[in-house]
Amino acid sequence: MNIGIIGAGNIGSALAVQLTSLGHSVYIANSRGPETLKDVAQKTGATPVTVQEAAQRGTDIIVVTIPLKNIPDLPNDLFDGVAPEVPIIDTSNYYPLLRDGQMPELETGDLTESEWVQQHLGRPVVKVFNNIHAEHLEKNGKPAGTPGRIALPVASDDAAAKQKVMALVEELGFDAVDDGSLHESWRQQPGTPSYGADMPADKLREHLASLGTKRTEEQHAEFLANHANMERGIIKQLQG
Numbered sequence: 539m540n541i542g543i544i545g546a547g548n549i550g551s552a553l554a555v556q557l558t559s560l561g562h563s564v565y566i567a568n569s570r571g572p573e574t575l576k577d578v579a580q581k582t583g584a585t586p587v588t589v590q591e592a593a594q595r596g597t598d599i600i601v602v603t604i605p606l607k608n609i610p611d612l613p614n615d616l617f618d619g620v621a622p623e624v625p626i627i628d629t630s631n632y633y634p635l636l637r638d639g640q641m642p643e644l645e646t647g648d649l650t651e652s653e654w655v656q657q658h659l660g661r662p663v664v665k666v667f668n669n670i671h672a673e674h675l676e677k678n679g680k681p682a683g684t685p686g687r688i689a690l691p692v693a694s695d696d697a698a699a700k701q702k703v704m705a706l707v708e709e710l711g712f713d714a715v716d717d718g719s720l721h722e723s724w725r726q727q728p729g730t731p732s733y734g735a736d737m738p739a740d741k742l743r744e745h746l747a748s749l750g751t752k753r754t755e756e757q758h759a760e761f762l763a764n765h766a767n768m769e770r771g772i773i774k775q776l777q778g
């Protein structure tokens with residue numbers, strides 16, 4: 539497949555390594571231009587391109603994997619000319635204390651993170667790869683049927699795009715678990731039980747089901763608080 543990746547950091551590079559090793563052609567972009575991606579190209583085997591080229595050359599799948607706060611900086615016409623059936627993957631997480639600052643729609647819970655991204659991109663997105671650490675994504679994929687194989691939740695309002703992305707998740711060495719619509723994707727956001735937990739499919743399904751589909755105010759407050767604690771822990775570590 540031809541896969542465009544916008545964002546060449548932890549997740550973009552981890553995906554690029556795995557996707558090129560599976561034989562896919564990968565086109566990768568950052569904010570500063572392809573000339574700054576020589577090391578990434580050498581490490582991953584992906585072709586450095588501009589953001590626009592990543593969208594145009596990713597004729598089978600496009601991955602957007604940049605900090606949430608930077609999504610509005612992407613060009614308004616980024617997906618002009620991209621066929622509607624090309625799935626657009628969103629890996630975003632909201633890190634208000636460490637990186638993104640407060641975003642009102644996410645604080646109130648009116649939108650899930652990926653609904654917010656979808657509104658900005660003006661195209662349906664598929665949320666996945668947001669709740670696994672980049673290093674685990676790069677190194678811990680296993681053949682189907684391996685006991686304890688890590689499962690990843692996949693959410694989208696576009697059923698066909700979701701199916702294509704679930705197939706890609708399996709190809710990368712993870713069990714793909716359907717997490718419903720984008721509005722239900724709060725269940726895989728930071729602070730929830732499966733976030734960063736590398737659960738196998740049966741346990742992940744159990745956790746997702748136990749949360750229900752409609753987020754209550756109590757759940758929203760609990761998961762925001764869990765995540766804020768995690769962020770504060772990271773900030774403390776960074777401060778030594």
Ligand SMILES: NC(=O)c1ccc[n+]([C@@H]2O[C@H](COP(=O)([O-])OP(=O)(O)OC[C@H]3O[C@@H](n4cnc5c(N)ncnc54)[C@H](OP(=O)(O)O)[C@@H]3O)[C@@H](O)[C@H]2O)c1
Nearest residue numbers: 545546547548549568569570603604608630631668671672
């Ligand atoms: N790190 C993880 O383990 C992990 C796990 C799951 C999900 N996530 C989520 O996935 C997203 C990406 O995380 P990451 O850790 O890979 O980020 P990262 O290492 O900080 O890399 C961010 C990448 O995005 C690029 N970028 C930023 N603004 C851009 C723009 N306007 N146009 C094009 N490229 C732009 C940066 O390019 P420049 O360097 O040129 O600015 C950089 O290549 C975040 O939402 C994060 O929360 C991360």
